[in-house]
Amino acid sequence: MMDSDTRPSVLAQIRRNMLVGLFTLIPIWLTLILVSVILKFINELAAPMIKWMTVSVKPDDSIYAIIKSPFFNTSLSLIVLLLFFYLVGWVASRWIGQKALSFFEQTVDRIPVAKSIYRTIKRLADAMQTSSDNVERVVLIEFPSRDMKTVGLVTRTFKDTTTGRELAAVYVPTTPNPTSGYLEIVPVEYVTPTNWKMEEAMSFIISGGADVPKTFNYDRAPVRGEDLSKEEGRGE
Structure with missing residues (x-):
């Protein structure tokens, strides 16, 4: 018969192992679901082209089996998707594309929910593709108080007109959910660079801080020529 002192420890160990197994499988499961959805979407892109290519090919021909194979389907879909991205980028960089995008944004602005979703996602996308020579892309700022810091993405730098x-x-x-958030205007001298890549920052945010490097730059290094007396006065 199991001792009364042993039973709770065994049950606790079983419960702990079950929780570890659950939290181990959750990210794997979600990743597989996401990959499955993406592959399904990619394969559907090439479906019309595959059907058109097999119209003039007999089922007993060797080329028919190649065209109908999943590898050919996925490869063709990826090529179509990349060409589509290139075409959209080419059009968006031209005058007619910018006019079309402006018209689309004006239309979305009239729809309250769609406006909020589109603007936040576009803001995040802009943050990922824009760059600045003066400030690191992923930074820490004092938010929501001076005694705390949070991860932020520098989207633009500009100057005070006065x-x-x-x-x-x-x-x-x-x-x-990194597609929602806040937009803060911060003096560059109060921004702390992290030397993180964008993927590392997104992983840190989405995981709730669970995925974080063992060390990173939390305290801002003094800037050359900076008036330290101003910094001390700011902390008082």
């Missing part, structure tokens, strides 16, 4: 002070527009994503 003082010429350099400012940064920092998008602060929320956890675990």
Whole structure:
């Protein structure tokens, strides 16, 4: 018969192992679902072309089996998808594409829910593709108070028209959904660079801080020529 002191520890170990197994499988399961959805979408892109290519080919021909194979289907879909991205990028960089995009955004702005979703996703996409020579892309800023810091993405840098002070527009994503967040305007000298890649920042945000490097830059290094007395006065 199992001792009363042993039973709770065994049950606790079983419960712990079950939880570890659950949390181990959840990200794998979600990843497989996402990959499955993406592959299904990609394969559907080439379906009309596959059907057109097999019209003039007999089923007993060797080329028919190649065309109908999943590998050919997926490869053709990827090529079509890449060409589509290129075409959209080419059109968007031209005058007619910018006019069409402007018309689309004006239409979306009239739809309350769609406007919010589109603007936040577009803001995040802009943050990922824009760059600045003066400020790191992934940074820490004091938010929501001076005693705390949060991860932000620098989307733009600009200057104060009165003082010429350099400012940064920092998008602060929320956890675990980075498509919603806050937009803060922060003086560049109060921005702390992290030396993180964008993927590392997204992983940190989506995982709720579970996926984070063992060390990273939390305290801002003094800027050469900076008036430290101003910094001390700011902390008082």
